[in-house]
Amino acid sequence: MTPPHDPAYGTAPTGGWTPWGTWEPAVGRPVPAAPPVPAVPAPRPLGPGGIAVVVAGLVIGMVLAAVVGALLLRGAADDAGTAAGEAIGQAMFGGVSEDAGWYADPYAVGGLGPVEQTDPVPPGELGPDPVLDAYAQECFDGDLQSCDDLYMESAPLSDYEEYGSTCGGRVKAWTVPYCTELD
Structure with missing residues (x-):
């Protein structure tokens, strides 16, 4: 089939690209056939044993990821907690005595020292109970x-x-x- 053309420009080309972007073979030449595409075999379905292996692999992978993540984050969390505790102790108590160890309760070691006491005050009206x-x-x-x-x-x-x-x-x-x- 030859495409329509303007006779002022001569005869239509035989073979090659057409103005519409398609290829037309030259008259009398056979068009080579495309090479055959090899068939891809269909995947075999997994049986119960194969599914169990896949699930076990996923579970083991998740457990290992959790353990590695916990180990990596543990040190950072301990450091952050210690720093926060020291900052709070410094802000509230002016620091923690060395005798107190990890426990920052001011009553724990030696108390607060002598407590100023006065005479008791009558309760008055505190409520209806x-x-x-x-x-x-x-x-x-x-x-x-x-x-x-x-x-x-x-x-x-x-x-x-x-x-x-x-x-x-x-x-x-x-x-x-x-x-x-x-x-």
Whole structure:
């Protein structure tokens, strides 16, 4: 088949590229056949044993990745935790004594030293709870265990809790961890 052409330019070419970007063989020449493409064999399906091997390999790979990741991150996390703890200890307590070791509680080694105590203060009206009122009165009367009980059983930020934390007005709030330590 020859493409249409303008007679002013002569006859149509025989063979070669056409103006439309296709190849036309020359008249009388056979078109060479493309080489055969080798057939790709279809994959064999995995049996139950093959699936088990693949799953076991995946599980072992994930476990190994987790172990390696944990080992790599462990050292960095320990260093970060130690640095954060030291910074907090420095900010809150002005540093941790060497005697305290890893425990930064100021009460743990030698306490805070002597605690300034004053005479107890009457509880007054702390709230509507008769049980907590009884603890407050016993705390004022000198039963320091009642002061601790009042602190532990009262609602956070309540007047009961504040009175218990002062051991009945004997110390500043939260100066001692337990009022029974004043004995």
